[in-house]
Amino acid sequence: MNVFQDRLAALSLEEILPRITAPGTAVSMQARLRMASYLSGMEKSLGGLAPMLFHWLDICNELDPRAPRKAVVICCADHGVAAEGVSAYPQETTLEMVRNYTIRQGAAANAFAACAGARLLVDDMGIAADTSDVPDLFQTRIANGTKNMAEGPAMTREQAENSIKVGLLIADSLVAQGFDWFLPGEMGIANTTASAAIAAVACHKSPEEVTGRGTNISDERLKKKVGVVRRALQVNQPDTEDAIDILAKVGGFEFGCIAGIILGAALHHKLVILDGANCGAAALIAWKLAPASTAYTMASHLGSEKSHRYMLETLGLQPFLHLDLRLGEAIGSSIASNILESLLASWHVLLQESSEEMGRYALFQLLHEHGFGDVDITAFPQVEVDKDALVDHCEMREEEVHLTDKTFDFYLNTMPTPDKEAMAACKARIDNLTKPVDSLGCLEQIATELSGCTGVERPELAMSRTALLYFTEKEDLPPALERMMAAQAAYAGMKFAIAHLDCAKGATAAFDFGREESERYATMNELIALAADEVGDEPRGTMDGALRKALLREDGTLRYAADGFLAHVPERYQPAVSALLGAMIAAAHNGAMVLLDSEAVQIVARYAMKIVPELCAYLLPVQPQLIDLGALLPGLTAGCGLQILRASLFMLDHMKTFEEAKVSVASDGPGAKRQHR
Ligand SMILES: O=C(O)c1ccc[n+]([C@@H]2O[C@H](COP(=O)([O-])O)[C@@H](O)[C@H]2O)c1
Numbered sequence: 038m039n040v041f042q043d044r045l046a047a048l049s050l051e052e053i054l055p056r057i058t059a060p061g062t063a064v065s066m067q068a069r070l071r072m073a074s075y076l077s078g079m080e081k082s083l084g085g086l087a088p089m090l091f092h093w094l095d096i097c098n099e100l101d102p103r104a105p106r107k108a109v110v111i112c113c114a115d116h117g118v119a120a121e122g123v124s125a126y127p128q129e130t131t132l133e134m135v136r137n138y139t140i141r142q143g144a145a146a147n148a149f150a151a152c153a154g155a156r157l158l159v160d161d162m163g164i165a166a167d168t169s170d171v172p173d174l175f176q177t178r179i180a181n182g183t184k185n186m187a188e189g190p191a192m193t194r195e196q197a198e199n200s201i202k203v204g205l206l207i208a209d210s211l212v213a214q215g216f217d218w219f220l221p222g223e224m225g226i227a228n229t230t231a232s233a234a235i236a237a238v239a240c241h242k243s244p245e246e247v248t249g250r251g252t253n254i255s256d257e258r259l260k261k262k263v264g265v266v267r268r269a270l271q272v273n274q275p276d277t278e279d280a281i282d283i284l285a286k287v288g289g290f291e292f293g294c295i296a297g298i299i300l301g302a303a304l305h306h307k308l309v310i311l312d313g314a315n316c317g318a319a320a321l322i323a324w325k326l327a328p329a330s331t332a333y334t335m336a337s338h339l340g341s342e343k344s345h346r347y348m349l350e351t352l353g354l355q356p357f358l359h360l361d362l363r364l365g366e367a368i369g370s371s372i373a374s375n376i377l378e379s380l381l382a383s384w385h386v387l388l389q390e391s392s393e394e395m396g397r398y399a400l401f402q403l404l405h406e407h408g409f410g411d412v413d414i415t416a417f418p419q420v421e422v423d424k425d426a427l428v429d430h431c432e433m434r435e436e437e438v439h440l441t442d443k444t445f446d447f448y449l450n451t452m453p454t455p456d457k458e459a460m461a462a463c464k465a466r467i468d469n470l471t472k473p474v475d476s477l478g479c480l481e482q483i484a485t486e487l488s489g490c491t492g493v494e495r496p497e498l499a500m501s502r503t504a505l506l507y508f509t510e511k512e513d514l515p516p517a518l519e520r521m522m523a524a525q526a527a528y529a530g531m532k533f534a535i536a537h538l539d540c541a542k543g544a545t546a547a548f549d550f551g552r553e554e555s556e557r558y559a560t561m562n563e564l565i566a567l568a569a570d571e572v573g574d575e576p577r578g579t580m581d582g583a584l585r586k587a588l589l590r591e592d593g594t595l596r597y598a599a600d601g602f603l604a605h606v607p608e609r610y611q612p613a614v615s616a617l618l619g620a621m622i623a624a625a626h627n628g629a630m631v632l633l634d635s636e637a638v639q640i641v642a643r644y645a646m647k648i649v650p651e652l653c654a655y656l657l658p659v660q661p662q663l664i665d666l667g668a669l670l671p672g673l674t675a676g677c678g679l680q681i682l683r684a685s686l687f688m689l690d691h692m693k694t695f696e697e698a699k700v701s702v703a704s705d706g707p708g709a710k711r712q713h714r
């Protein structure tokens with residue numbers, strides 16, 4: 038049964054596709070000007086986030102859009118090629134997972150859609166089993182699974198077109214329900230064999246270059262899978278220039294549906310945040326049908342499937358999350374949506390603040406001079422933000438600071454170590470959550486590390502209280518900047534503390550200041566985020582560069598022994614470096630995990646780990662390890678790191694085990710040893 042059956046014949050792709058055109062750029066031009074005027078040169082500090090924000094403003098054609106309403110759509114289908122033994126799981130896993138999404142609600146898609154505040158829609162595009170008894174399943178089935186593409190076409194041309202039309206109709210329905218951002222995902226045993234074949238054709242690559250491990254299969258099975266992809270291409274000879282031909286011969290119904298959702302989003306000026314390689318394969322189909330559709334998409338992460346890199350290159354998209362994901366289910370896109378949403382919220386606050394500060398006339402003049410005189414700057418809704426409630430200001434004490442009873446030796450001798458038992462139990466549970474083993478990559482690692490720091494087998498979301506400690510020598514931060522940082526921190530759920538350094542007091546006093554403030558916040562927070570900015574009269578954003586130059590060799594290794602490295606730090610940065618050192622040691626000593634905001638903070642942390650090796654287990658570097666945005670605005674990167682960490686806690690909290698959800702476990706690859714029911 039397909040709820041759209043009666044409407045499919047009336048839709049004509051030939052009529053619809055030419056209507057897809059790229060968004061304009063007028064709004065982002067206005068936004069760029071405003072940002073430049075508000076942040077007076079600091080707009081570069083947003084790194085790659087600003088272009089993402091502008092991208093959405095252009096798509097929706099609004100300078101100050103509302104908070105986005107998000108829909109995750111999981112398109113499910115089976116694949117005849119599963120008969121070739123290309124997956125680590127049996128075909129019935131597709132149906133079992135559909136029950137998991139809808140009835141037990143214990144899959145990754147449930148956890149991460151909740152984390153993103155998104156509505157979850159689960160769609161049957163072609164499961165090879167009866168799903169009539171599954172509640173809340175959107176019935177849009179094209180057929181009971183595709184045919185085995187290693188023996189002939191996976192589907193007919195008509196079925197391929199219909200799967201795209203279903204996606205278009207789903208997009209229409211999402212628009213009618215008021216959704217702004219679409220996050221398509223998929224589930225279907227053996228579908229990474231199909232997406233590899235699509236990538237080989239669309240990106241002009243060999244089967245070896247694009248065939249990955251999917252559900253984490255063994256070397257032996259991977260070899261076989263490469264052969265199956267090769268055979269599918271030889272048998273079918275898909276026409277590179279004909280997207281429908283590619284989809285029909287080596288695709289799957291869920292790929293067609295996602296391609297349709299992308300095309301529909303483009304028609305309605307909505308944003309699609311792409312997920313892993315399977316979404317990439319669908320985006321390639323949409324791109325071949327209507328190249329402008331790609332302008333309505335955004336990449337989230339670079340997944341572990343080999344084809345993903347080539348797909349994004351072909352589409353001209355830049356992923357910014359590096360979480361070693363190999364799952365699908367809109368996991369990367371859910372996290373990305375939170376990060377983009379947080380910037381959108383800060384942008385909104387910035388618009389409010391700055392229009393008050395600069396005066397409407399001055400703003401109007403500025404815009405007018407640049408040819409945007411017709412912008413209605415009075416049209417932005419007002420938000421009430423109590424600035425004082427958002428920011429703590431911490432000052433160094435007036436009297437001369439002495440080392441208190443907690444000496445450096447005291448910290449060194451009493452540093453805690455992570456709870457190995459809790460970590461092992463946490464990891465064993467994660468291995469048995471309903472997903473291919475290790476498929477949530479860094480998220481699994483972060484959750485396990487937090488378990489070690491807290492000594493709790495299953496840390497809860499409530500255990501991610503975070504204080505952002507931002508060390509600065511500046512007396513007066515530009516108000517718009519402070520407001521933006523405060524908004525960003527508030528949105529990420531971090532207590533924002535500005536710790537004012539008085540450099541005249543010297544490095545030892547700064548160390549004590551750092552350690553005391555950090556200790557104070559660590560008693561109330563499980564996480565301490567550490568940020569600092571440039572000091573002295575250097576141009577902005579130079580502390581990273583200065584420390585890199587002073588403390589690292591060309592190849593990125595540490596230049597000095599830990600003992601006395603401070604003497605090699607340029608004098609003006611010594612207080613900040615000392616304060617950071619004190620803060621990270623004191624935080625870890627109190628069992629708090631430390632989020633490292635910038636490259637400078639990371640360099641300090643690498644020296645700190647040489648002094649106190651136990652620190653390693655308590656530190657969470659964010660950029661470029663997890664997120665690659667080049668963002669410099671203090672706290673922004675740490676805030677993104679916190680969103681990633683929180684996502685991992687949603688995983689622990691919401692996901693069910695194979696046993697609990699009655700899902701089949703792996704029979705191949707590393708999962709075969711570690712998963713059981
Ligand atoms: O989209 C991805 O990047 C991705 C990477 C690895 C695995 N998957 C998921 O794993 C399943 C397909 O894996 P396989 O080994 O059965 O082809 C399917 O349900 C996908 O959602 C998805």
Ligand SMILES: Cc1cc2nc[nH]c2cc1C
Pocket residue numbers: 126130134223224225252364365366471472473700
């Ligand atoms: C095997 C398996 C494959 C998946 N693909 C997306 N989610 C999944 C969950 C499981 C359990």
